[in-house]
Amino acid sequence: MNIFKRFFNRIFTIHPGDEVPGDVAANFKHNVVVNTIDLSFYFFSDSFWSINTILPVFAATLTDSPFLIGLIPAIVNAGWFLPQLFMSGHISNMPRVLPLSKKMGFLERIPFMFMPLLALLIGKVENRTVFWLLFLLMVWRGVGSGFSALPWQELNARVFPITHRSRYIGFSRVVAQSVGVVGSLLSVFLLGKYPYPSNYAIGFTVAAVSLWISFWAYSQNQEPEIEIHPDLVDEGESKPKGGTWQLMKRILKSDGNFRRYLIARSLAFIGNMASAFMAVYAMQRFSLGDEQAAIFTAVLLITGIFGYAFWGALGDRIGPQKVVVLSFITWGMGLIVAIFARNLWVYYAVFALFSLYSSGLNVGDMMLVMEIGEERYRPVYLGMARSLTGVFLLLAPVLSGWLVEKFSYLVMFAVSLGFVLLAVVVMSAVKDRVRRRAIS
Numbered sequence: 001m002n003i004f005k006r007f008f009n010r011i012f013t014i015h016p017g018d019e020v021p022g023d024v025a026a027n028f029k030h031n032v033v034v035n036t037i038d039l040s041f042y043f044f045s046d047s048f049w050s051i052n053t054i055l056p057v058f059a060a061t062l063t064d065s066p067f068l069i070g071l072i073p074a075i076v077n078a079g080w081f082l083p084q085l086f087m088s089g090h091i092s093n094m095p096r097v098l099p100l101s102k103k104m105g106f107l108e109r110i111p112f113m114f115m116p117l118l119a120l121l122i123g124k125v126e127n128r129t130v131f132w133l134l135f136l137l138m139v140w141r142g143v144g145s146g147f148s149a150l151p152w153q154e155l156n157a158r159v160f161p162i163t164h165r166s167r168y169i170g171f172s173r174v175v176a177q178s179v180g181v182v183g184s185l186l187s188v189f190l191l192g193k194y195p196y197p198s199n200y201a202i203g204f205t206v207a208a209v210s211l212w213i214s215f216w217a218y219s220q221n222q223e224p225e226i227e228i229h230p231d232l233v234d235e236g237e238s239k240p241k242g243g244t245w246q247l248m249k250r251i252l253k254s255d256g257n258f259r260r261y262l263i264a265r266s267l268a269f270i271g272n273m274a275s276a277f278m279a280v281y282a283m284q285r286f287s288l289g290d291e292q293a294a295i296f297t298a299v300l301l302i303t304g305i306f307g308y309a310f311w312g313a314l315g316d317r318i319g320p321q322k323v324v325v326l327s328f329i330t331w332g333m334g335l336i337v338a339i340f341a342r343n344l345w346v347y348y349a350v351f352a353l354f355s356l357y358s359s360g361l362n363v364g365d366m367m368l369v370m371e372i373g374e375e376r377y378r379p380v381y382l383g384m385a386r387s388l389t390g391v392f393l394l395l396a397p398v399l400s401g402w403l404v405e406k407f408s409y410l411v412m413f414a415v416s417l418g419f420v421l422l423a424v425v426v427m428s429a430v431k432d433r434v435r436r437r438a439i440s
Helices: 002-011 022-026 028-046 054-060 066-092 098-121 127-159 165-193 198-218 244-254 256-285 291-318 320-340 344-371 375-406 409-427
Strands: none
Touching: 022 028, 028 127, 028 165, 028 198, 054 066, 054 127, 054 256, 054 291, 066 127, 066 256, 066 375, 098 127, 098 198, 127 344, 127 375, 165 198, 165 291, 165 344, 244 256, 244 375, 256 291, 256 320, 256 344, 256 375, 256 409, 291 320, 291 344, 320 344, 320 409, 344 375, 375 409
C-alpha cells in the first residue's frame, strides 16, 4: 500500500508551474479517487453485458438476423452520441454541471434494472418479443447515456486539468479494467455453470447492483464553480442565447481543423461496424459455447489494462491526435487478423487489438475533443463532435448487415478495413495543442 501511495502521489502531484486553478488543485486527488471507483464498478458491471461480446451473443440466441444483431451495439453507441448536440448550449451556461449529471446518470441506469427480468422471460414468451423488448431497453440505454454523456465529459474537463488528463484517464482505466477482468471471470463461471437463460439473468443482476455503487461514487465529485462567458448567455438571463446555433454554424464554416476531425471520426465509426460481429462470427466459425463470450470479454479487459497504461503514459507527451491515429492503425491490424485467422488462438488477437484500439481511442479522443477548439466554447465543440458524427453509427449496422447477408463476414471485415485506412489518412491532418516547447 505504501508503494501504491507513493506512486499515486508522484503521478498526481500538481506543481506550481502547472498553473492549475487552486480550487481544481485542492480537490484533484479526491476526484481522481472517486472517479476511479465509479469507473471500476461501471466496468465490473459492463463485463456482464458488454455490447461488443456478451450482448450480441445474447441477441443471437433470440434472432438469426445479422442486421438486428448488429443493431444492438450500434443503437447503444449512436444513442450515446446523438443527443449531445442539443445539450451543449444549456451546459455552456451552467456554473456547475454535477447536479444535472447525477440526474441524467440516474435515468441512464434505469433500463439496466429490467435486464434480469428480460432474461427470465425467455421460454415464457416468443423469442422475437424478447428481442424487441431488449431493443427497446438498448434504445433507452443509448439515449440515456447520450443525455448523461455531455455533462459527464464537461465535469471531467473541469476537475481534471489538461496537464494531468492523460495520466488520470490511463490510471483510472487501468484500475477499472482490472476490476472488469474479475467481473468477466465471474461471468465465465456463471454462464458456464447455470443453464440458459438463468445464467444471463444471474449475471445481469450482479451487474445491476454494481452499477448503483458506481453511481454513488460519481456523486462524490467536488466540482469547482466556473465563470460563464458572456457570449453564451443573454444579458440578465440564465439560459443559452438563441445564437448558440449560429455559433455552431460559424465554427463549422471557419474551423477547418474541426471539420477534418469530424470527417475522420465519421469514417472511423463506419470502420468500427465490424466490432459488433467479432464475437458472433467467432462463435459460428469455431462452434463455441455461450461462456466463450465472457472469455472474449476477459481478453478485451486484460489487454485494455496494458492499453490504458501505455496510452495514458504516452498521451501527455505526444498529444491526443497521434494517440488516435495510432489507435486507428491498431484496429486496422485487428481487421486483417480477423480476415485471415484460421483458428481460435490466432483469432484472440482480434479482441486484443480491438481493445488496444478502444483504450487508445478513449484516451486520445476524449482529450482531443476537449482541446480542439476554444476553451470557452468547449461544451459546444463536445456536443457537435459527438452528435454530428454519431449518425454514422446508425449507418454502420445497415451497411454491415447488408454486407454479411449479401456476401459474407469476411467481405464486411474487408470493407471495414477500407474505412479505417481512410480515417487514418484524414485524422493525420488534424492538429492538437503543442505539448512541448520548440528547441531553439
